[in-house]
Amino acid sequence: xxxxxxxxxxxxxxAEGRATSEEARRLEAHAAECxxxxxxxxxxxxxxxxxxxxxxxxPAATSGASVAPGISGRADGSCxxxxxxWAFLDGSLDGDARLAFEMHAAGCALCREELSDLMAARRxxxxxxxxxxxxxxxxxxxxxxxxxxxxxxxxxxxxxxxxIESAANFVARTGFEVREPAFAGVRSDExxxxxxxxxxxxxxxxxxxxxxxxxxxxxGRVLREGAPATDVSVALRGTSEPxxxxxxxxxxxxxxxxxxxxxxxxxxxxxxxxxGSLAVTLEIGAxxxxxxxxxxxxx
Amino acid sequence: MTGTSERDLLARKLVKRLxxxxxxxxxxxxxxxxxxxxxxxxxxxxxxxxxxxxxxMEELFSDSLYKLLRHDARSLAAWEGRCRLETWIYRIVxxxxxxxxxxxxxxxxxHEVDEERPDPARQESGAKGRSELIDLRLSLEQAIDDVLDPxxxxxxxxxxxxxxxxxxxADAIDMTVGAVSGMVYRALSKLREVGxxxxxxxxxxx
Ligand SMILES: [Zn+2]
Ligand SMILES: [Zn+2]
Numbered sequence: 001x002x003x004x005x006x007x008x009x010x011x012x013x014x015a016e017g018r019a020t021s022e023e024a025r026r027l028e029a030h031a032a033e034c035x036x037x038x039x040x041x042x043x044x045x046x047x048x049x050x051x052x053x054x055x056x057x058x059p060a061a062t063s064g065a066s067v068a069p070g071i072s073g074r075a076d077g078s079c080x081x082x083x084x085x086w087a088f089l090d091g092s093l094d095g096d097a098r099l100a101f102e103m104h105a106a107g108c109a110l111c112r113e114e115l116s117d118l119m120a121a122r123r124x125x126x127x128x129x130x131x132x133x134x135x136x137x138x139x140x141x142x143x144x145x146x147x148x149x150x151x152x153x154x155x156x157x158x159x160x161x162x163x164i165e166s167a168a169n170f171v172a173r174t175g176f177e178v179r180e181p182a183f184a185g186v187r188s189d190e191x192x193x194x195x196x197x198x199x200x201x202x203x204x205x206x207x208x209x210x211x212x213x214x215x216x217x218x219x220g221r222v223l224r225e226g227a228p229a230t231d232v233s234v235a236l237r238g239t240s241e242p243x244x245x246x247x248x249x250x251x252x253x254x255x256x257x258x259x260x261x262x263x264x265x266x267x268x269x270x271x272x273x274x275x276g277s278l279a280v281t282l283e284i285g286a287x288x289x290x291x292x293x294x295x296x297x298x299x
Numbered sequence: 300m301t302g303t304s305e306r307d308l309l310a311r312k313l314v315k316r317l318x319x320x321x322x323x324x325x326x327x328x329x330x331x332x333x334x335x336x337x338x339x340x341x342x343x344x345x346x347x348x349x350x351x352x353x354x355x356m357e358e359l360f361s362d363s364l365y366k367l368l369r370h371d372a373r374s375l376a377a378w379e380g381r382c383r384l385e386t387w388i389y390r391i392v393x394x395x396x397x398x399x400x401x402x403x404x405x406x407x408x409x410h411e412v413d414e415e416r417p418d419p420a421r422q423e424s425g426a427k428g429r430s431e432l433i434d435l436r437l438s439l440e441q442a443i444d445d446v447l448d449p450x451x452x453x454x455x456x457x458x459x460x461x462x463x464x465x466x467x468x469a470d471a472i473d474m475t476v477g478a479v480s481g482m483v484y485r486a487l488s489k490l491r492e493v494g495x496x497x498x499x500x501x502x503x504x505x
Binding site for chain 2: 007008009010011012013018043044047048050051052053054055056057058076077078084085086087088089090091092098102103105106107112113114115116117118119120121123126127128129130133134136137138140141142
């Protein structure tokens with residue numbers, strides 16, 4: 001290069017088509033005279049081309065048996081580092097914290113993804129959802145609030161490959177109240193695992209889960225305060241393989257059982273599940289109600 | 300401009316109202332965060348080639364908003380100011396999207412939707428197969444990790460892999476566009492020095 005050669009920033013802008021037309025004219029003229037810069041521009045274009053091509057080689061979630069490793073993370077959606085990409089973007093981090101985040105994000109795909117997505121969300125041309133979608137959600141929320149029966153749902157116990165999720169993750173993911181987080185970090189090979197869930201609607205769910213070569217076994221009960229004059233049905237959902245006489249049905253469901261008006265307790269006896277992956281969801285509410293012929297209440 | 304602590308206070312007040320069951324706060328929440336929620340869904344769709352159409356993305360928006368606000372916004376109550384509310388919301392929405400991806404993947408309903416998406420880079424690369432693209436990506440990722448400073452690596456990835464403009468990257472990392480351009484130029488020079496990349500690229504297109 002000569003003393004008159006343009007600096008790297010400008011060469012790159014030109015190679016990427018970001019230069020102004022005036023700059024582009026000057027650079028073209030210069031490159032015609034300066035083989036060094038002509039070669040440099042060509043090399044930059046090759047590399048940029050390679051980078052942009054490689055962009056489509058990113059992990060695809062829809063191919064292969066498992067979702068791409070890049071989208072794993074903790075149950076609360078963070079990588080656990082404690083950094084916060086929005087705080088980085090909104091300028092509220094001091095110099096040291098900014099640097100620490102940059103250092104971390106260089107090696108953390110999840111934080112980079114978060115940063116990149118939040119950058120996109122801050123753009124003025126970010127996509128906008130139709131109002132109808134919002135209205136429908138509000139209506140759904142209002143319907144649920146007017147319900148008489150309290151409903152516990154989405155409370156799921158993940159029991160994956162012999163591990164039970166820690167109580168903290170469980171609560172973060174489901175919002176379920178766990179009064180006695182006795183199962184924090186308990187391994188399934190130290191049976192039995194006992195759980196006690198309590199809802200603000202006066203329902204309690206106790207269960208004991210044992211696991212062995214023959215499968216898992218769940219014993220438990222649902223209790224409710226007093227003897228309410230309401231009917232509810234109770235169902236458990238699992239994703240385990242069917243096994244034994246009390247195995248899950250094709251929809252992955254035990255029950256539903258009927259908890260009749262005036263009744264305050266329902267027992268589950270030795271529900272059997274295959275080993276492997278199991279997620280149990282307890283559903284209580286009018287919605288879980290089913291025709292009487294399917295009523296398998298043990299009462 | 301609103302200060303950080305003031306914004307924090309506004310967010311806390313809003314969440315408090317939502318948790319307290321104030322329906323009027325729903326509107327305010329949506330006004331403030333609908334762009335963030337919908338944008339996050341679009342990003343997951345693009346990044347992982349989920350192939351969701353407009354209707355599916357609207358469904359995901361509904362699922363996300365419902366999850367955020369149901370049971371008197373319990374998932375927002377769990378926030379407790381431990382990060383920016385925007386980050387918290389984003390993570391919840393992303394989890395909703397990832398759950399959907401996992402369900403679909405498990406059922407095997409979607410295969411390689413990615414391939415059908417018109418992609419200029421892909422068209423240009425001609426017969427290059429997916430595995431070759433992944434190899435190229437991995438070798439570049441490796442080179443980026445090996446030879447670039449954290450900030451250079453971040454800028455290069457945001458611009459070339461994430462499709463952000465120099466302007467947006469400059470704002471994000473608090474530099475001028477010219478300074479980012481100079482830094483990226485130095486980063487690209489380092490990548491060229493480790494070699495193999497330009498050569499590999501040329502072989503790939505031959
Ligand atoms: Zn020159
Ligand atoms: Zn991280």
